[in-house]
Each structure stands twice: as structure tokens, then as C-alpha cells.
Amino acid sequence: MAVSLEPVVKVSDHLKDLLNKAIAREIQVSIQYMWQHVQVMGVKAVAVQDKFKSTAIAEMKHAEKIAERLWYLGGGPTTKPAVIDVEKTLKEFLEFDTKAEVEAIEMYREIIDLANKEKDVTTAFIFKEILEDEEEHHDLFTTMLEEV
Numbered sequence: 698m699a700v701s702l703e704p705v706v707k708v709s710d711h712l713k714d715l716l717n718k719a720i721a722r723e724i725q726v727s728i729q730y731m732w733q734h735v736q737v738m739g740v741k742a743v744a745v746q747d748k749f750k751s752t753a754i755a756e757m758k759h760a761e762k763i764a765e766r767l768w769y770l771g772g773g774p775t776t777k778p779a780v781i782d783v784e785k786t787l788k789e790f791l792e793f794d795t796k797a798e799v800e801a802i803e804m805y806r807e808i809i810d811l812a813n814k815e816k817d818v819t820t821a822f823i824f825k826e827i828l829e830d831e832e833e834h835h836d837l838f839t840t841m842l843e844e845v
């Protein structure tokens with residue numbers, strides 16, 4: 698019996714491109730938050746340092762999760778981050794981080810919609826879980842912004 702080695706789930710190149718853009722931005726924010734964790738200074742740093750670290754780790758796990766999915770779908774995950782904005786002050790950190798999270802939320806909604814249209818339920822499910830994290834990060838950064 699000949700068994701097909703083709704992927705069971707076939708998706709458009711457009712969806713694969715979006716997954717790669719998502720990976721690029723997950724790598725970006727993972728480095729961005731890690732460097733902010735290292736560079737944050739002053740009295741307020743004590744309160745926020747660990748948050749940058751734990752969020753950076755969460756973003757790295759997202760990158761890995763999306764890369765695994767893209768690989769399964771027959772795509773090659775990028776190794777290049779999107780533009781990293783570390784900036785100087787804590788307020789600037791948080792403004793750029795909030796912007797990054799808004800971009801993620803918008804992009805991941807688009808991916809969920811497209812994945813559903815293409816009947817790729819698993820990708821939609823993975824991104825729903827990731828989206829929940831990004832909304833938490835957005836809430837975290839905007840809350841922190843109120844205090845700086």
C-alpha cells in the first residue's frame with residue numbers, strides 16, 4: 698500500500714508567510730524584553746525587571762510553537778527578528794512594548810481568521826492561545842505605563 702507523505706493539512710503561501718512574520722516578531726520581542734530586563738535601571742526597576750524577563754521567555758515559547766507549526770505545514774521558519782526597539786527610558790520601553798503587543802494582537806486575529814477560512818483548525822487554535830497571552834502582555838504593559 699502506498700502511503701502519501703504529503704502534509705494532511707495544506708494551507709496557502711499567504712498563511713505560511715503570515716506565520717513567518719509572526720515568528721519574526723516573536724523573536725523580536727523576545728530579544729527586546731530580554732535586553733530591557735538587563736538594561737532597566739533605577740528604583741522602579743526592582744518592580745518591573747522580572748516582568749520583562751518572564752514576558753521575554755513567554756515570547757520565545759511562542760516563536761518555537763509557531764515555528765513547529767510552520768514546519769509541519771511545510772514552511773521554513775525564519776531566523777531573522779523584526780526590528781528591535783529597546784530605547785532608553787522605562788517609559789519608552791513600555792510605549793514600544795505596548796505598540797508591539799497591539800501589532801501582535803492585530804496580526805494574530807488576522808491569522809486566526811485566515812486559518813479558519815482555510816480549515817486549518819489547529820493553527821487557529823494555537824493562535825487563540827497565543828493571542829490570550831498577548832492580551833495579557835498588553836494589559837501588563839499598559840498597567841505599568843500608568844505608574845511610570
Ligand SMILES: [Fe+2]
Pocket residue numbers: 723755756759760801827831
Ligand atoms: Fe508572543
Ligand SMILES: [Fe+2]
Pocket residue numbers: 726756798801830831834835
Ligand atoms: Fe507578547
